[in-house]
Amino acid sequence: MEFNxxxxxxxxxxxxxxxxxxxKVLKQLNVxxxxxxxxxxxxxxxxxxxxxxxxxxxxxxxxxPHAIEMVIADKGPGIPDIDRAMQEGxxxxxxxxxxxxxxxxxxxxxxxxxxxELNIESKINVGTTVTxxxxx
Numbered sequence: 001m002e003f004n005x006x007x008x009x010x011x012x013x014x015x016x017x018x019x020x021x022x023x024k025v026l027k028q029l030n031v032x033x034x035x036x037x038x039x040x041x042x043x044x045x046x047x048x049x050x051x052x053x054x055x056x057x058x059x060x061x062x063x064x065p066h067a068i069e070m071v072i073a074d075k076g077p078g079i080p081d082i083d084r085a086m087q088e089g090x091x092x093x094x095x096x097x098x099x100x101x102x103x104x105x106x107x108x109x110x111x112x113x114x115x116x117e118l119n120i121e122s123k124i125n126v127g128t129t130v131t132x133x134x135x136x
Contacts, residue, residue, distance in 0.1 A: 007050040007057040015051045019043040038114040045107040046072040052097045073129040079122040
């Protein structure tokens with residue numbers, strides 16, 4: 001099964017649609033609740049990162065017999081220092097994003113904690129692609 005979603009910059013009210021929809025599908029497939037929770041956390045954090053930092057993005061989710069693969073590709077400023085961005089509390093969120101309660105610097109660390117495999121590729125002023133895999 002495959003699912004695709006578009007993410008708009010600054011659309012915080014639309015953030016979470018993909019993770020919510022995927023949660024429903026996984027429940028229908030009788031996937032273990034602990035695995036569903038990991039998928040939802042990782043996917044939601046990735047959605048919020050795109051909404052908060054990028055110009056636009058795409059989510060592609062593929063549910064395979066033994067894994068859930070999620071690819072989030074955005075067009076945006078990119079991540080200058082991925083290692084630093086992976087540190088809890090490090091954030092480049094704008095004051096406006098922080099005022100809404102986002103941008104605490106936990107997005108990428110939470111993604112890492114909930115994925116079995118994580119790959120991040122980023123090019124400055126081009127964008128970032130985050131590939132997340134959770135084994136079933």
